[in-house]
Amino acid sequence: MKRYVLVYLSVFLAFIAMMWLIVLRGEQLVKHTTAEISKSADQGMWVQLKYNLEHPLSKLLLQIIVILVVARLVGVLAKRSGLPSVVGEMFAGIILGPSLFGWLLPEASAYVFTKGSLQPLQFLSQIGLILFMFVIGMELDIRKVQHRAKAAVVISHASIVFPYFLGMLLAYFLYQEFAATRTSFLSFALFMGIAMSITAFPVLARILQERKLTQTPLGSLAITCAAADDVTAWCILAVVIAIVKAGGLIGAVTSILLAAVFVFLMLFPVRRWVAKSVDYLSAKYPNGQPVVALSFFVLLTSAWLAEIIGIHALFGAFIAGVIMPQNALFKETLTNKVEDLSVLLLLPVFFAFTGLRTEIGLLTEGHYWWTCILITLVAVIGKFGGSFLAARWVGQDWKDSLSIGILMNTRGLMELIVLNIGYDLGILSPEIFAMLVIMAILTTVMTGPLMDLVEFTFRRRNSTKAEAAG
Numbered sequence: 001m002k003r004y005v006l007v008y009l010s011v012f013l014a015f016i017a018m019m020w021l022i023v024l025r026g027e028q029l030v031k032h033t034t035a036e037i038s039k040s041a042d043q044g045m046w047v048q049l050k051y052n053l054e055h056p057l058s059k060l061l062l063q064i065i066v067i068l069v070v071a072r073l074v075g076v077l078a079k080r081s082g083l084p085s086v087v088g089e090m091f092a093g094i095i096l097g098p099s100l101f102g103w104l105l106p107e108a109s110a111y112v113f114t115k116g117s118l119q120p121l122q123f124l125s126q127i128g129l130i131l132f133m134f135v136i137g138m139e140l141d142i143r144k145v146q147h148r149a150k151a152a153v154v155i156s157h158a159s160i161v162f163p164y165f166l167g168m169l170l171a172y173f174l175y176q177e178f179a180a181t182r183t184s185f186l187s188f189a190l191f192m193g194i195a196m197s198i199t200a201f202p203v204l205a206r207i208l209q210e211r212k213l214t215q216t217p218l219g220s221l222a223i224t225c226a227a228a229d230d231v232t233a234w235c236i237l238a239v240v241i242a243i244v245k246a247g248g249l250i251g252a253v254t255s256i257l258l259a260a261v262f263v264f265l266m267l268f269p270v271r272r273w274v275a276k277s278v279d280y281l282s283a284k285y286p287n288g289q290p291v292v293a294l295s296f297f298v299l300l301t302s303a304w305l306a307e308i309i310g311i312h313a314l315f316g317a318f319i320a321g322v323i324m325p326q327n328a329l330f331k332e333t334l335t336n337k338v339e340d341l342s343v344l345l346l347l348p349v350f351f352a353f354t355g356l357r358t359e360i361g362l363l364t365e366g367h368y369w370w371t372c373i374l375i376t377l378v379a380v381i382g383k384f385g386g387s388f389l390a391a392r393w394v395g396q397d398w399k400d401s402l403s404i405g406i407l408m409n410t411r412g413l414m415e416l417i418v419l420n421i422g423y424d425l426g427i428l429s430p431e432i433f434a435m436l437v438i439m440a441i442l443t444t445v446m447t448g449p450l451m452d453l454v455e456f457t458f459r460r461r462n463s464t465k466a467e468a469a470g
Contacts, residue, residue: 056117056120059114059117060117060120060121060124062112063112063113063117063121063352064124064345064349066096066112067092067096067348067349067351067352068345068348070092070095070096070352071088071089071092071093071348071351071352073092074088074089074091074092074095075088075089075092076088078091082448083445083448084203084206084207084210084412084444084448086202086203086206086347086412086413087203087412087441087444087445089347089348089351090351090412090413090416090440090441090444091441092348092351092352092355093348093350093351093352093353093354093355093356093358094355094358094360094437094441095355096113096352096355096356097352097355097356097357097358097359098356098358098359098361099355099358099359099360099361103361113356118353118356121349121352121353122353124346124349125346125349125350125352125353126313127346128342128345128346128347128349128350129314129317129346129347129350129417130299130303130313130314130317131299131317131338131341131342131346132342132343132346132347132413133314133315133317133318133321133417134299134317134318134320134321134338135321135335135338135339135342136201136202136230136318136321137317137318137319137320137321137322137323137324138321138322138324138331138334138335139201139202139205139321139335140201140227140230140231140321140322150394151221151224151225151394151395151396152221152224152225152227152228153228154390154393154394155221155225155387155390155391155394155404155408156199156225156226156228156229156232156408157228157232157390158386158387158389158390158393159197159199159225159229159383159386159387159390159408160197160229160232160233160236160386161386162382162383162385162386162389163193163196163197163378163379163382163383163386164193164194164196164197164236164382165193165382166196166378166381166382167189167192167193167194167195167196167197167378167379167382168189168190168192168193170192170196170374170375170378171185171188171189171192171193172185172189174188174192174371174432175188175189178371178429178431178432178435179427179428179429179432180426180427180428180429181429182426183426183427186243187243187244187425187427188427188428190240190243190244191240191244191418191422191427191428194233194236194237194240194418195379195415195418195419195422195436196378196379196382196383197233197236197382197383198233198411198414198415198418199225199226199229199230199233199383199408199409199410199411199414200226200410200411200412200413200414200415200444201226201227201229201230201414202412202413202414203410203412203413203414203444203447204222204223204226204407204408204410204447205223205226207407207410207447207448207451208222208223208407211451217400218400218403218404221396221400221404222403222404222407222408225387225404225408226407226408229408230318230414231322233414234315234318235263237312237315237418237421238259238306238311238312238315239256239259239311241310241311241312241315241421241425242255242256242259242309242310242311243255243256244425244427245310245425246310255309255310255311258309258310259306259309259310259311262305262306262309262311262316262319263319266302266319266320266322266323267319267322267323270298270323271323274294274298274323274324274325275325277294278291278294278295278325278327278330279325281294282330288333291330291333291334292333292334292337295324295334298320298323298324299317299320299321302316302317302319302320303316303317303320304316306319312421314417314421347413350416350417350420351416353420354416354419354420354437357420357423357430357433358433358434358437359430359434360434360438362430362431362434363431363434363435368431368435371435372435372438372439375435375436375439376438376439376442376443379409379411379439379443380409380443380446383405383408383409383411383443384405384406384408384409385405387404387405387407387408387409388401388402388404388405391404391405398458399454399458402454403451403454406446406447406450406451406454407447407451409443409446409447410443410444410447411439411440411443411444412440412444415436415439415440415443415444416437416440419433419436419437419440
């Protein structure tokens with residue numbers, strides 16, 4: 001042992017001595033004085049430190065750290081207040097934007113969220129949304145939709161058609177003042193319609209889970225309605241995007257036909273191929289990594305093809321999730337791998353990016369706030385009214401009909417996704433974008449209190465009836 005230590009130390013010290021000798025000889029080659037070198041080195045250190053702080057990667061990491069800290073804090077506060085944590089994260093996005101952070105600390109906001117540094121944040125948020133929509137597609141159980149198809153389809157489609165009509169009617173009065181420059185009325189009206197029609201399937205599911213309603217007839221019907229609503233609304237959105245991007249009639253028809261072929265291929269031959277491939281890989285590779293790799297390949301390819309066709313990558317991600325096998329263990333494994341990354345890390349980035357676009361300070365004129373209130377009222381009347389009336393028509397009692405109307409009025413994250421698509425396509429002006437973001441937050445926040453009000457009212461009514469009967 002001593003011999004090995006002696007040899008090691010001898011070799012180590014010998015090479016250290018030779019390297020030191022090289023440094024000493026090299027110093028003689030430098031023509032500057034020691035003082036000049038020292039001064040230059042000190043200046044270089046500060047220049048390098050400043051460069052490192054301004055480097056795009058450093059800036060992106062700082063932005064993510066700030067976003068996650070604020071999102072976590074506001075999410076915890078929202079949960080303690082009885083709201084879903086996703087509502088808190090939506091508020092966190094607004095807090096980090098020019099409406100609060102940029103207003104209170106403009107210099108700090110300008111440093112953290114420098115305009116030139118936001119593109120990487122946008123790409124990161126899009127990746128997060130692609131993963132999230134993949135999970136939403138996997139959580140959609142087609143068998144449950146088929147089981148309660150008749151009532152669910154009637155309610156969900158009524159909750160789309162009625163608010164869509166009201167949205168297009170509202171667009172007629174808002175177009176000249178609030179549509180983005182060079183936006184056609186058709187594009188603006190179609191997007192206002194879809195903005196009024198969206199239901200937040202994941203937020204609705206979490207609300208039902210927290211209230212222990214998932215296994216009740218009301219919870220089952222509401223989940224099925226929201227799932228059918230999601231499928232229909234995203235198909236309509238894909239058509240709307242194709243029309244807007246194509247510009248002309250021929251281009252729009254071509255995009256829609258390509259989209260129809262894409263959906264057919266994904267739902268039938270590709271779905272069967274994925275199911276067989278998953279069974280084969282699961283049997284041959286128990287660790288599951290090849291199965292996960294295959295799933296990500298299908299996800300990315302589907303998103304890429306959807307983007308190429310012109311119906312947005314998010315629709316492709318959603319369809320990729322829908323065609324995944326219904327095997328419970330497979331879905332749980334894949335969801336756990338994807339959901340943590342998308343929900344805990346990347347979705348807060350999306351909320352923050354949306355908040356950075358939302359400038360509530362633009363709504364300075366008095367009639368802007370009245371317009372915002374009008375948009376919110378139309379959204380609530382359309383979504384709640386359509387769902388409530390349809391639920392009564394298919395035979396639901398008053399309490400369940402009111403509850404379904406309230407739940408279907410929840411917009412949350414899905415609404416923000418649609419609004420960002422409209423903003424990216426140049427359809428929505430910053431003012432109308434801010435108003436619609438406020439509407440999305442308000443319709444999500446009101447869900448819990450309104451559900452409590454319905455529960456309290458009917459409990460009191462039943463107790464009054466029981467006392468009268470006794």
